[in-house]
Amino acid sequence: MTLSPAALPTQALAQDVPPFSAQPGQNPGIELRHDWSVAEIEALLALPLVDLLWRAQAVHRQANPGYRVQLASLLSVKTGGCEEDCAYCPQSMHNSSDLNGRPDLAVAPVLERARAAKDAGAQRFCMGWAWREIRDGAPFEAMLQMVRGVRELGLEACVTAGMLTDPQAQRLAEAGLTAYNHNLDTSPEHYDQIISTRTYQERLETLARVRGAGISLCCGGIIGLGESGRDRASLLAVLAGINPHPESVPINALVAVEGTPLEDQAPVDPLEMVRMVAVARILMPFSRVRLSAGREALGREGQLLCLLAGADSIFYGDTLLTTANPGVTEDQELLAAAGVVPWNALVP
Ligand code: SAM
Ligand code: DTB
Ligand code: SF4
Numbered sequence: 001m002t003l004s005p006a007a008l009p010t011q012a013l014a015q016d017v018p019p020f021s022a023q024p025g026q027n028p029g030i031e032l033r034h035d036w037s038v039a040e041i042e043a044l045l046a047l048p049l050v051d052l053l054w055r056a057q058a059v060h061r062q063a064n065p066g067y068r069v070q071l072a073s074l075l076s077v078k079t080g081g082c083e084e085d086c087a088y089c090p091q092s093m094h095n096s097s098d099l100n101g102r103p104d105l106a107v108a109p110v111l112e113r114a115r116a117a118k119d120a121g122a123q124r125f126c127m128g129w130a131w132r133e134i135r136d137g138a139p140f141e142a143m144l145q146m147v148r149g150v151r152e153l154g155l156e157a158c159v160t161a162g163m164l165t166d167p168q169a170q171r172l173a174e175a176g177l178t179a180y181n182h183n184l185d186t187s188p189e190h191y192d193q194i195i196s197t198r199t200y201q202e203r204l205e206t207l208a209r210v211r212g213a214g215i216s217l218c219c220g221g222i223i224g225l226g227e228s229g230r231d232r233a234s235l236l237a238v239l240a241g242i243n244p245h246p247e248s249v250p251i252n253a254l255v256a257v258e259g260t261p262l263e264d265q266a267p268v269d270p271l272e273m274v275r276m277v278a279v280a281r282i283l284m285p286f287s288r289v290r291l292s293a294g295r296e297a298l299g300r301e302g303q304l305l306c307l308l309a310g311a312d313s314i315f316y317g318d319t320l321l322t323t324a325n326p327g328v329t330e331d332q333e334l335l336a337a338a339g340v341v342p343w344n345a346l347v348p
Helices: 007-016 038-045 049-063 107-119 138-152 166-174 200-212 229-241 270-283 295-309 328-338
Strands: 070-078 124-129 156-160 179-181 216-218 221-223 248-253 288-291 313-315
Touching: 038 049, 038 229, 038 270, 049 270, 049 295, 070 107, 070 138, 070 288, 107 124, 107 138, 124 138, 138 156, 138 166, 166 200, 179 248, 200 216, 216 248, 221 229, 221 270, 229 270, 248 270, 270 288, 270 295, 288 295, 295 313, 295 328
Parallel strands: 070 124, 070 313, 124 156, 156 179, 179 216, 221 248, 248 288, 288 313
Antiparallel strands: none
């Protein structure tokens, strides 16, 4: 029997992945699992790359048939001087990165930046505060105004500002916050090599508070922190164990910044990012897997492979929080080269 090229994908798909529709719950054929073992995930991470990409594509093609990519712009509202000792972070007061004493931003300039991001094509606007936790008072009231203003522009609003209380989460929800970003960063086993001032358990409690207030969860991690393959699998197992899965899963590669304890860390092999993205897509079929920090070092083809592996969002704009990101023209060229369209090209 001869197989035509067109017959091959369908046959493999039928064996490996049950068909399912673009919305969870609409098709009983897809089983959303929260019980992936670390060993199972390690095995996925270690698949031959072509097989891993095949499986990730099969999932992604069905969960996101239009192959739409969400563009999220990022702005640091409160930069540096953070009490936490995250070894990767230039904003920690324990590290000696030079952030040139950047002032906190007020509501009006933040909303100007949000409008500019929208005009450039972004659909989501993410705002960061270098805080261990949110404190009540004028800066929190300003944060709420920023959230309201971003939502009024018709953009999704995301905040990342450390730990929070139930009442604070409630007020953010009332202001219309779409999502709260709080990363697990690495595996529970590797965690104490990276951060000592906040526990893994505290991170999980923060995530529960966000969910409890009805806000979408944006939760992911970083590779390139000196972790093992098993640590990567373990991080993904914790993420996939969250029920329901986090609505967004940012996958970051370490940006090794001078003045941090990880400044001399070896660069991440782009194919390792491709593998992380692919496995995240397989484990969390309907989550938005965001190709996050470290894109500058991935190169065009590395990023294209990440899109093929199932990334359906990128940070859009030439700065992340404090480090560089590709410019908007470069990203428009990247998406065009991939032949994928951003959300707003299809969705009014
Ligand atoms: N302070 C808040 C917190 O930690 O949740 C919000 C801001 S913090 C900078 C947001 C996330 O950015 C971190 O959890 C980490 O995953 C990521 N990040 C920070 N510095 C990074 C770096 N140098 N490379 C890659 N990711 C980084
Ligand atoms: C996430 O996971 N990555 C973004 C966003 N969420 C807040 C932040 C990346 C920061 C990279 C280092 C910097 O620019 O300071
Ligand atoms: Fe602070 Fe967040 Fe940076 Fe950690 S990652 S030092 S909590 S700003």
